[in-house]
Amino acid sequence: MEKAWDIKIRLLHWAIALTATFQQLSSLYMSDPGTQYLFPYHRILGAVAALVLLFFWLYSYAIYDLKVLFPWGGDGRRAVVREGLGLLRGRLPASGRGIGLSGFVHGLGLLALSGCAITGMIMFSMIPPGHVGPPADGIAFTRYTLQHKFFGQMLWLYWCGHVAFALVHQIAGDRVFGAIFGFARRRE
Template identity: 30%
Template sequence: MVMTSVRHGLLTKLLHAGLLLSVLWQLAASGLVERPKASQPGNQFYEIHEIVGLVTLALVLLFWIWSAVRRRETPFTSLFPWLSGRQLKAVAADIGAHWAYLRRLRLPLSDIETPPASAVHGVGLLTALAMAATGAWLYTQSIPSGLILEIHKAVSNLMWAYVVGHAGLALVHQFTGHRVLQQMFGSTSDAGQA
């Protein structure tokens, strides 16, 4: 199994928490949003949705930049293993190792960063970027509609699946004794600054 120690610096933790909160707000409050129509403006939740959406776009862009320049954390290339044959082989080998754990009704250790976990995080960042970027485009429209709105809605469904899956697996790990929540949101005193 290809693994590296998980050490998240303060900036990664802050960006992760900011994205978590902004994406959760956007998803949870989306049912309350009433878009503007030709004869009436959007409701207050629509206006909040726009503002939080722009904040989300800024956070995800900062996260992308940080992921590309940071040195002591998950390498940028690990987030996108499909761009490298070597990275893809590492993901495939690690999935096999994960399968061996699961057959014994165990979870792999959580104090390590595995190629599949990194790839999943890359998919989450791509999904957040697509959702925020289409939302930003819609922000420029007086009455949002058309293909970009449909893409925005479809990507938000993917984001729901990602959030439920990602958070669900984090909770499974946490309840089985792995300290994944402390690793991502706990003190950085022993993690070092990346």
């Protein structure tokens, strides 16, 4: 049985999964004039997602988890390369918390999400509450919008890959859903 994750990580994962998924899905429909009503929800939930992400970064720093998310040391880089080559040969890397490909890809996903959050919060601050027209500095706003879309596209790649590999691990018998979402009993 897969070991359950720490309750704080599970709660942060739930919050990120829900807010980021809403953000990604709502972004698909916001360019249609008939769906502009989604924009205020996207803005507010984006601010919530940014706050949750900040808590995630602070917690990851506090528990010394950054070396798992960004394995820049020699051993970490070798583990990422070894597991990446193994994946190309059909060997699934281990699931769970550990230095290697899984942690590294999670780190990349957090960077994409952070890019969305930072550019989104900058744009949020450029539009006064209740304002319906373009912001005062339309050129800067357009620049941030393009950057926000770029990070959003990177986040789509991460999101699809993350869900796909979680499904593959689950099918392979790793019970990752129970471990991260709290359905597994905790083993010590």
